[in-house]
Amino acid sequence: xxxxxxxxxxxxxRWLVLGGSLIGFAFLTKMLQAFLVLPPLALVYLVxxxxxxxxxxxxxLIAFGSMIAAAGWWVLIVSLWPASSRxxxxxxxxxxxxxxxxxYNGFGRLTGNETGSVGGGGGQGGPGWGQTGLFRMFxxxxxxxxxxxxxAAFLLLLTSIWFLRKTRRTDARLAALVVWGGWLVxxxxxxxxxxxxxxxxxxxxxxxxxxxxxxxxxxxxxxxRSNAIARVLMALTIALSASWAFILLDRTSTFLxxxxxxxxxVGLAAGFLIVFLxxxxxxxxxxxxxxxxxxxxxxxxxxxxxxxSSAQQGSIVSAGPSTGRGxxxxxxxxxxxxxxxxxxxxxxxxxxGGLxxxxxxxxxxxxLLTTNASSYTWVAAxxxxxxxxxxxxxxxxxxxxxxxxxxxxxxxxxxxFKQYVADGAIHYFIASGNGGGGGPQASGGSxxxxxxxxxxxxxxxxxxxxxxxxxxxxxx
Numbered sequence: 001x002x003x004x005x006x007x008x009x010x011x012x013x014r015w016l017v018l019g020g021s022l023i024g025f026a027f028l029t030k031m032l033q034a035f036l037v038l039p040p041l042a043l044v045y046l047v048x049x050x051x052x053x054x055x056x057x058x059x060x061l062i063a064f065g066s067m068i069a070a071a072g073w074w075v076l077i078v079s080l081w082p083a084s085s086r087x088x089x090x091x092x093x094x095x096x097x098x099x100x101x102x103x104y105n106g107f108g109r110l111t112g113n114e115t116g117s118v119g120g121g122g123g124q125g126g127p128g129w130g131q132t133g134l135f136r137m138f139x140x141x142x143x144x145x146x147x148x149x150x151x152a153a154f155l156l157l158l159t160s161i162w163f164l165r166k167t168r169r170t171d172a173r174l175a176a177l178v179v180w181g182g183w184l185v186x187x188x189x190x191x192x193x194x195x196x197x198x199x200x201x202x203x204x205x206x207x208x209x210x211x212x213x214x215x216x217x218x219x220x221x222x223x224x225r226s227n228a229i230a231r232v233l234m235a236l237t238i239a240l241s242a243s244w245a246f247i248l249l250d251r252t253s254t255f256l257x258x259x260x261x262x263x264x265x266v267g268l269a270a271g272f273l274i275v276f277l278x279x280x281x282x283x284x285x286x287x288x289x290x291x292x293x294x295x296x297x298x299x300x301x302x303x304x305x306x307x308x309s310s311a312q313q314g315s316i317v318s319a320g321p322s323t324g325r326g327x328x329x330x331x332x333x334x335x336x337x338x339x340x341x342x343x344x345x346x347x348x349x350x351x352x353g354g355l356x357x358x359x360x361x362x363x364x365x366x367x368l369l370t371t372n373a374s375s376y377t378w379v380a381a382x383x384x385x386x387x388x389x390x391x392x393x394x395x396x397x398x399x400x401x402x403x404x405x406x407x408x409x410x411x412x413x414x415x416x417f418k419q420y421v422a423d424g425a426i427h428y429f430i431a432s433g434n435g436g437g438g439g440p441q442a443s444g445g446s447x448x449x450x451x452x453x454x455x456x457x458x459x460x461x462x463x464x465x466x467x468x469x470x471x472x473x474x475x476x
Contacts, residue, residue, distance in 0.1 A: 024070020040182020112195030156217025242267020
């Protein structure tokens with residue numbers, strides 16, 4: 001929409017209103033992360049629009065207003081609606097949508113100071129969510145997820161801008177580079193240095209920018225292929241991409257071990273030959289082009305096929321084979337289905353689940369939960385949404401997720417939970433299973449206090465490896 005506004009000045013306002021509205025809707029999906037694309041979009045219109053500067057500024061203010069309207073109506077409704085008659089604002093500690101927006105889902109992601117988080121870098125980056133720094137997108141945890149074409153994207157961005165340095169400011173190619181290149185740089189820098197919650201799958205936000213920047217940059221260099229400098233730059237881009245793919249594939253050396261050698265040999269050969277493009281027949285040029293595409297895309301394609309052909313489970317998704325290290329600092333790189341890591345499937349052992357994967361009920365536990373279920377508002381309560389999920393799916397009866405998704409929300413409070421128990425609204429409290437600790441551990445919230453109170457006042461019993469407390473018989 002922003003680029004359309006540049007192409008059609010007479011209809012620029014309507015396109016900018018649409019663009020602003022789309023970003024507003026994106027805010028409702030991912031909150032402040034949606035605003036990472038704002039700087040390049042505003043910059044490109046301010047620089048490249050075929051209008052006077054006052055009009056450009058005015059149009060951008062209209063676009064900003066449409067963004068605020070598209071996002072703000074929901075924030076306003078939630079803020080004004082009485083807390084007593086709406087759901088708790090998960091992720092906040094004070095039941096506040098503004099706290100969630102600006103804190104846990106906002107600036108806390110940058111600084112690492114996130115009350116209610118299940119871990120993190122403590123404001124400086126580190127083991128909690130992985131080490132921050134300029135090369136974070138290329139490290140052993142993140143590199144195989146997004147960085148295959150990142151070196152090419154950055155190199156092509158710089159070289160393309162250099163080749164377009166003498167074009168007019170309204171040139172469509174330059175405008176596109178500003179949008180996609182700006183998206184690439186702003187998002188990559190933010191992800192590299194954010195000290196708060198970070199998972200490798202967040203980097204999917206870079207994919208459109210990488211694809212567009214590489215496509216535009218490669219096209220511009222190809223258009224200048226009669227220039228020896230352009231051919232050398234093409235060769236350098238191909239060689240760099242093939243070499244980096246070799247390194248990434250070498251990190252998972254048991255995964256298609258011959259592929260890395262194929263990629264590096266074909267890539268370096270194609271890069272060398274492309275320098276002499278002007279002296280080669282058309283068929284040879286076509287063959288070199290095909291070889292180039294194969295060499296730079298073979299690695300990520302193999303990762304994609306591996307991901308699509310492997311069963312997945314859990315909350316943290318990742319592409320390709322596991323590198324043997326955590327995702328975002330200590331998180332499993334690939335969560336396989338039960339039974340693929342040496343645990344037999346079909347055994348009468350339950351799991352209470354946790355932050356990353358759901359709980360697993362058994363027939364005996366499910367029978368307990370469904371017995372006389374209509375007498376209770378919740379047949380059970382468990383710490384965190386994932387811990388509650390498996391039991392609710394198995395029993396098809398309500399299970400209370402104490403503390404929301406992370407188990408860190410102050411919902412319900414200890415006093416509220418005591419009242420629910422006194423009212424006979426909850427049958428069981430599910431504390432742990434198969435060595436688990438009763439769901440995710442997080443700062444903030446009331447989960448720990450509730451767990452301690454239940455353990456001190458009710459008798460525990462173990463069913464198929466899962467610890468449960470019957471809350472219906474009164475305090476012991």
